[in-house]
Amino acid sequence: MAHVVTNKCLGCKFTDCVLVCPVACFYELEGQLIIHPEECIDCMACVDECPVHAIYAEGDLPPEFQSDIEFNATEARRVKESGQGAIEKKKGSLAERRPKESGFGLLNVESLDLTPVPAPRGWS
Numbered sequence: 001m002a003h004v005v006t007n008k009c010l011g012c013k014f015t016d017c018v019l020v021c022p023v024a025c026f027y028e029l030e031g032q033l034i035i036h037p038e039e040c041i042d043c044m045a046c047v048d049e050c051p052v053h054a055i056y057a058e059g060d061l062p063p064e065f066q067s068d069i070e071f072n073a074t075e076a077r078r079v080k081e082s083g084q085g086a087i088e089k090k091k092g093s094l095a096e097r098r099p100k101e102s103g104f105g106l107l108n109v110e111s112l113d114l115t116p117v118p119a120p121r122g123w124s
């Protein structure tokens with residue numbers, strides 16, 4: 001048994017939860033956090049820290065969030081094996097960070113290459 005982050009976390013990422021975890025078992029995806037099931041010690045400290053109540057003990061998960069058990073397990077193992085460490089510090093929201101970190105900002109039309117591509121032979 002472990003604690004599980006449900007998809008209610010999607011888009012939050014204010015990450016109050018990670019500050020109270022004594023074993024640093026939260027990992028970060030693009031849109032939400034997940035808990036590594038082999039690292040969580042079920043201390044329950046994070047549950048009340050989450051403003052949207054996205055975290056449940058596995059045994060208390062409502063039926064609509066059952067798939068999040070496998071999602072947390074699979075993704076947490078994958079992220080950890082990729083070399084990404086646990087998230088231990090509070091961060092700003094995804095909406096605030098995304099343009100800076102990922103380079104997704106406003107489209108700069110002047111930087112686009114608008115040169116016409118020649119049609120393949122036999123097409124004209």
Ligand code: SF4
Nearest residue numbers: 009012013015017050
């Ligand atoms: S506080 Fe809740 S919604 Fe926010 S990142 Fe943590 S689990 Fe997700």
Ligand code: SF4
Nearest residue numbers: 021040041043044046
């Ligand atoms: S239940 Fe405890 S150990 Fe598990 S993720 Fe929450 S704070 Fe960390």
